[in-house]
Amino acid sequence: MRVAAIDCGTNSVRLLVAEAGDEGRLVDLDRRLILTRLGQGVDATGRFHPDALARTLDAFAEYADVIAQLGVDRVRLVATSAARDASNRDEFFAGARERLGVEAAIISGDEEARLSFTGALTALPDVAAPVLVIDIGGGSTELIVGSGGAAPHIDHGLSLDIGSVRVRERFLAGDPPTTEQVNAASAYIDSLLDGSGVDFDSIATWIGVGGTATSLSALNQRLPAYDRTKVHGSSMSRVELHALTHDLLTSTVEQVKALPSMHPKRADVICAGALIAARIGARMPVDLTISESDILDGIALGLLHG
Known part of the structure; x- marks a missing residue:
């Protein structure tokens, strides 16, 4: 099985396409990063800036092409700090759904910590x-x-x-x-x-x-x-x-x-x-x-x- 993980953070949007290897390890098929600065001004305004949102949705569209080309079976998009704080996050959800065909999951800080720890220690x-x-x-x-x-x-x-x-x-x-x-x-x-x-x-x-x-x-x-x-x-x-x-x-x-x-x-x-x-x-x-x-x-x- 091939899976795609997308991490949408305050500064970057990152993609990993992988499949299972030996001893529970991952075999990377594609790993890339686009710096979109989704969190531009969110700390001061509480909202996504239109330009930042556009940059991020463009990154999703690019990743959707990669995912289709590699024949991925399962996709998960998680959003972290900036998306937790933005009042207009419904625009983000709709844009992600349209481009990637999945619902974005705004994860808690606790889940973000757990996923980071698991990834690092693996x-x-x-x-x-x-x-x-x-x-x-x-x-x-x-x-x-x-x-x-x-x-x-x-x-x-x-x-x-x-x-x-x-x-x-x-x-x-x-x-x-x-x-x-x-x-x-x-x-x-x-x-x-x-x-x-x-x-x-x-x-x-x-x-x-x-x-x-x-x-x-x-x-x-x-x-x-x-x-x-x-x-x-x-x-x-x-x-x-x-x-x-x-x-x-x-x-x-x-x-x-x-x-x-x-x-x-x-x-x-x-x-x-x-x-x-x-x-x-x-x-x-x-x-x-x-x-x-x-x-x-x-x-x-x-x-x-x-």
């Missing part, structure tokens, strides 16, 4: 527990603590209203942001992390998934172009993460765009995503490991085994 099963998986999205950040192995288990998971787009739009207006703006953003991030209930000191393995984490890894490695095989399983020390965050926060958007592996449509918000990662890193006793497997893989596994 690709990195033999890691020491407790494991903290973080997924820094455009509108929210998921923190999930649990253990790996054949059947990943979650002990504690939550979704915080801090993401690269949300923090950039709310706090980091400067280009580059001012010291005062960075301090205000840091204080807000810290307040949510302090109240998260996560025992950061106890964590034995720290895994980052999603576009922020993978982009930071590529930048840290100074890759001439993004290379998924070099990003997956890579590590970044907390010292490296702190230094990279400082560099991004003190650079203009145009300077960040010029970095070899940087996607130009992520360049304006990567500094905010890095700041979230760095504030988590300041609490961690271990360095960061990057997984290319994430919520998409969790959705696909659910379709294959559900």
